[in-house]
Amino acid sequence: MDPEVIGAIIGVLATLGGVILAFYLANRLTLNDSMDSKSGWRKELMNIASKDEITLADIYRIRASVRYYPYPYSETNQLSFRWMSSLIINLCDEYFVETYRDKHVASYKCSNSSNFQPNVTISPENDEIVRIICRYLLKYHWEARQKMQIFRRGRDLMNIDDDEPSEDVARIIQLILEQVDKINSSSPQNIFQISAADQLKDILNTAFKKLTITTRRYLSK
Structure with a gap:
């Protein structure tokens, strides 16, 4: 076959492949944007933070x-x-909900109105832990959108590698530990504060049951 014809065919195939890839990526981005805008996921987290x-x-x-x-x-x-x-799941389920659920129930019992919606606030030290978590999720989501990896079998093609140690996570843990120290040092200290700090430490200790060399390296930075 004529080399010029072969070159033309290759050029057409390359162009077609580029068009298909561009369409695929645009479709994925549009779907991602649509799901995010409809669910309001980022907006909710930003409001909380x-x-x-x-x-x-x-x-x-x-x-x-x-x-x-x-x-x-x-x-x-x-x-x-x-x-x-x-x-994050364990902090929500085992710490925040367990710590403040009784106050939530008590708010209902103290109200005479069946339409009353209790607004149970959490302590300032815990407020900041929640904001730290929200900022982390927002940052990860944004970077996952920017770093697209196309060919990854069996996983979300639009996400970055989510099972590799990250300096961002190490910073988040250090910030949470600083808040635990603030809970311990807050004055006047009461039984509730001591219990909350101990509960937080237990959850973190469970997560760090076995420190790897990589983990130590990241936490020491």
Whole structure:
């Protein structure tokens, strides 16, 4: 076959492949934008992160924004997004909800109105932990949108690698630990504060049951 004809065919195929790839990526981005705009996922997290007072209802919103159930820590790399998402779930379920649910029920009992909607606020130290979590989720989501990896079998093609240790997660953990220290040092200290700080430490210790060399390296930065 004439080399010029072969070259022309190759050129046409390359152009066609480029068009198909561009269409595919544009379609994925449009779908992602549509799902985000309809669900209001980012808007909800940004609203929570910018609030002066965080409520128990906000905790439920954050919990609804992550996985239905956590990955077992043993099946994820420490300081990866999967690991962090499991920690966020456990903080929501085992710490925030458990700590403030009784206040929520008590608010209903104290009200004489059947239409009363209790607005249970959480402590200032815990407020900041919630904001830290929201900022992390927003940052990860934004970077996942920017770093598209196309050919990844069996996983969301528009996400970045979410099971590799990240310096961002290490910074988040350090910020949370600073808040735990503030809860411990707040004055006057009461039984509720001591219990809350201990509960937070237990959840973090469970997540860090076995520190790897990589984890130590990231946390030491």
